[in-house]
Amino acid sequence: xxxxxxxxxxxxxxxxxxxxxxxxxxxxxxxxxxxxxxxxxxxxxxxxxxxxxxxxxxxxxxxxxxxxxxxxxxxxxxxxxxxxxxxxxxxxxxxxxxxxxxxxxxxxxxxxxxxxxxxxxxxxxxxxxxxxxxxxxxxxxxxxxxxxxxxxxxxxxxxxxxxxxxxxxxxxxxxxxxxxxxxxxxxxxxxxxxxxxxxxxxxxxxxxxxxxxxxxxxxxxxxxxxxxxxxxxxxxxxxxxxxxxxxxxxxxxxxxxxxxxxxxxxxxxxxxxxxxxxxxxxxxxxxxxxxxxxxxxxxxxxxxxx
Amino acid sequence: xxxxxxxxxxxxxxxxxxxxxxxxxxxxxxxxxxxxxxxxxxxxxxxxxxxxxxxxxxxxxxxxxxxxxxxxxxxxxxxxxxxxxxxxxxxxxxxxxxxxxxxxxxxxxxxxxxxxxxxxxxxxxxxxxxxxxxxxxxxxxxxxxxxxxxxxxxxxxxxxxxxxxxxxxxxxxxxxxxxxxxxxxxxxxxxxxxxxxxxxxxxxxxxxxxxxxxxxxxxxxxxxxxxxxxxxxxxxxxxxxxxxxxxxxxxxxxxxxxxxxxxxxxxxxxxxxxxxxxxxxxxxxxxxxxxxxxxxxxxxxxxxxxxxxxxxxxxxxxxxxxxxxxxxxxxxxxxxxxxxxxxxxxxxxxxxxxxxxxxxxxxxxxxxxxxxxxxxxxxxxxxxxxxxxxxxxxxxxxxxxxxxxxx
Numbered sequence: 011x012x013x014x015x016x017x018x019x020x021x022x023x024x025x026x027x028x029x030x031x032x033x034x035x036x037x038x039x040x041x042x043x044x045x046x047x048x049x050x051x052x053x054x055x056x057x058x059x060x061x062x063x064x065x066x067x068x069x070x071x072x073x074x075x076x077x078x079x080x081x082x083x084x085x086x087x088x089x090x091x092x093x094x095x096x097x098x099x100x101x102x103x104x105x106x107x108x109x110x111x112x113x114x115x116x117x118x119x120x121x122x123x124x125x126x127x128x129x130x131x132x133x134x135x136x137x138x139x140x141x142x143x144x145x146x147x148x149x150x151x152x153x154x155x156x157x158x159x160x161x162x163x164x165x166x167x168x169x170x171x172x173x174x175x176x177x178x179x180x181x182x183x184x185x186x187x188x189x190x191x192x193x194x195x196x197x198x199x200x201x202x203x204x205x206x207x208x209x210x211x212x213x214x215x216x217x218x219x220x221x222x223x224x225x226x227x228x229x230x231x232x233x234x235x236x237x238x239x240x241x242x243x244x245x246x247x248x249x250x251x252x253x254x255x256x257x258x259x260x261x262x263x264x265x266x267x268x269x270x271x272x273x274x275x276x277x278x279x280x281x282x283x284x285x286x287x288x289x290x291x292x293x294x295x296x297x298x299x300x301x302x303x304x305x306x307x308x309x310x311x312x313x314x315x316x
Numbered sequence: 317x318x319x320x321x322x323x324x325x326x327x328x329x330x331x332x333x334x335x336x337x338x339x340x341x342x343x344x345x346x347x348x349x350x351x352x353x354x355x356x357x358x359x360x361x362x363x364x365x366x367x368x369x370x371x372x373x374x375x376x377x378x379x380x381x382x383x384x385x386x387x388x389x390x391x392x393x394x395x396x397x398x399x400x401x402x403x404x405x406x407x408x409x410x411x412x413x414x415x416x417x418x419x420x421x422x423x424x425x426x427x428x429x430x431x432x433x434x435x436x437x438x439x440x441x442x443x444x445x446x447x448x449x450x451x452x453x454x455x456x457x458x459x460x461x462x463x464x465x466x467x468x469x470x471x472x473x474x475x476x477x478x479x480x481x482x483x484x485x486x487x488x489x490x491x492x493x494x495x496x497x498x499x500x501x502x503x504x505x506x507x508x509x510x511x512x513x514x515x516x517x518x519x520x521x522x523x524x525x526x527x528x529x530x531x532x533x534x535x536x537x538x539x540x541x542x543x544x545x546x547x548x549x550x551x552x553x554x555x556x557x558x559x560x561x562x563x564x565x566x567x568x569x570x571x572x573x574x575x576x577x578x579x580x581x582x583x584x585x586x587x588x589x590x591x592x593x594x595x596x597x598x599x600x601x602x603x604x605x606x607x608x609x610x611x612x613x614x615x616x617x618x619x620x621x622x623x624x625x626x627x628x629x630x631x632x633x634x635x636x637x638x639x640x641x642x643x644x645x646x647x648x649x650x651x652x653x654x655x656x657x658x659x660x661x662x663x664x665x666x667x668x669x670x671x672x673x674x675x676x677x678x679x680x681x682x683x684x685x686x687x688x689x690x691x692x693x694x695x696x697x698x699x700x701x702x703x704x705x706x707x708x709x710x711x712x713x714x715x716x717x718x719x720x721x722x723x
Contacts, residue, residue: 021559025566036579150704152655154662154678155696158685166686167478169469249568256663261682272663275578283578291567298566 018302022295029291030080033284085285090277096285107266111251114189122194126201148195154257157188174263185262189254193247205236238309245301249294356716363712369705377525380518388519389670392510394433397688400505405485405492417687419459421448428500459483516672523673524654531653534592539599547607569594577665602645606638640717647710651703674699
């Protein structure tokens with residue numbers, strides 16, 4: 011197992027290094043450089059700007075500096091907002107997004123898994139149909155549609171939840187539900203189908219045959235195995251919740267990372283875009299690593315693989 | 317063989333009655349794999365529904381323009397934000413009046429054809445009153461209620477805000493009758509620049525179908541080959557190729573697409589390149605797994621013994637035999653590509669004006685959401701329906717192609 015985890019670690023470091031290189035190349039490939047949009051800059055000002063941002067250094071040195079910076083989460087200054095460091099922006103906005111994402115994650119796990127189990131246990135009965143309809147619809151509705159609908163119906167029509175900001179607990183309801191929506195539906199579906207698959211296995215029949223109480227059969231024998239695919243999905247799900255936060259934070263006007271990211275994209279603020287991308291990639295990679303470790307603990311087959 | 321034949325005596329042979337024989341005859345015809353798939357697929361109602369939705373969407377994209385006389389880019393600033401269903405007021409037998417949410421008066425034919433926006437003959441800003449001359453009659457529009465409603469909304473009293481009548485119409489001292497008509501000129505209404513929603517939705521449908529085609533093409537051309545080669549060659553090549561895929565898929569695909577879009581600038585060409593360059597990873601994995609499985613089987617060994625080339629084995633044996641996996645992965649990934657495109661357009665990275673995709677339409681609708689929810693609902697409905705259609709189709713295909721995967 012140690013070997014397995016070590017292997018995953020190496021692959022993640024390689025990934026991050028690669029993303030770092032790609033972002034660097036892309037930043038250099040942008041036609042015209044970062045200052046071309048500013049109109050009529052005199053040549054000497056342009057030179058000064060380029061010198062300030064070390065754009066006059068040889069390319070390899072810029073690259074080394076960039077990688078070094080990225081390794082310490084230092085992505086340089088913002089090109090468009092004067093005197094603001096990208097890392098400061100991240101430090102400021104990440105906790106906001108993380109809190110929201112965590113709430114969404116808790117919603118997904120606390121609702122998705124139990125209802126998925128319920129649907130599987132009551133197969134072809136009312137709870138199952140309701141859960142299936144919910145899951146089918148949830149997967150077909152994009153985050154931005156769900157978010158705007160919640161905002162419109164509960165925010166502006168009924169006035170139950172605030173339409174912007176994150177000042178009270180009420181503010182979390184709208185954004186976290188719209189953030190969780192897709193993943194919730196997916197987890198529910200996944201839990202249901204995997205639970206159904208496991209319940210058809212022979213060892214469940216054996217467990218029942220030897221007279222174990224139904225609770226033990228479901229929670230100890232079935233659930234533990236049924237959760238494996240669900241745990242695998244939690245890694246990509248974190249990525250989904252992250253990208254979902256771009257639109258959710260835009261819709262609900264929350265000063266989180268997603269909103270900064272979209273703003274930076276619209277302003278073509280390249281250092282912010284690349285820095286935030288790196289940061290997102292790092293989070294995704296770490297989450298996937300964490301899931302892999304959890305996976306290795308949960309599934310004994312992994313231990314014997316290498 | 318001959319021995320056993322001799323041991324059969326007359327006693328063992330029984331004459332089969334004609335009716336008995338007939339009953340033996342009525343057996344099911346033996347089905348080939350694909351016939352069986354077709355049968356199972358046609359039995360699945362949801363899958364049929366999904367295919368119908370998709371066919372309708374394609375028809376809508378191809379021939380939707382026949383439903384409207386407008387085009388998707390013509391702006392008419394006097395015709396902004398007209399909903400598909402108009403709450404009109406009766407003026408005379410041929411003319412209806414409509415008041416939009418900015419308190420301008422429109423005249424309509426009584427079948428719902430929008431005629432024009434009227435200019436007030438007189439406007440009293442203090443009293444919030446506009447006076448019009450329509451067909452010789454004096455029409456007074458009073459929009460005092462609007463300010464009260466806005467005030468109530470600011471105080472957070474939504475019930476009060478929604479209950480206040482924002483304007484009153486007065487024709488010759490009487491309040492006219494209200495009458496709801498469908499908008500005939502702009503069947504699904506207009507957007508904030510007075511462009512026809514229906515025409516824009518048709519354009520959006522074309523974009524979505526284009527995206528679906530690109531995703532299909534990328535998965536087929538890159539994903540299937542990549543996965544096939546990795547699986548067939550195996551060993552070190554496979555290891556390296558799959559590590560590359562692992563690395564690519566550690567970072568969410570959306571991030572790559574966003575990066576590519578940022579660098580190349582928004583536009584349809586960029587969407588093609590961005591989606592095409594990342595949407596093959598999942599397919600490559602699936603096909604590799606399938607090929608690894610199939611290449612152990614005897615018929616591949618047989619093909620190899622008679623000297624079939626690697627290319628022939630790949631194209632004639634391995635890939636056709638993993639077709640079920642390929643088709644299922646394909647239909648499952650198309651909705652995700654459509655999602656990604658609308659998401660990119662929504663955050664301002666996709667299709668740029670005047671072209672429209674469902675994502676940009678939804679994004680444009682955000683500003684006026686409170687007053688014109690139809691502008692959000694229409695594109696959202698289109699996205700949801702299409703994605704549902706593909707999901708149903710994908711589920712149905714999976715059940716039909718691989719009965720073992722059922723449950």
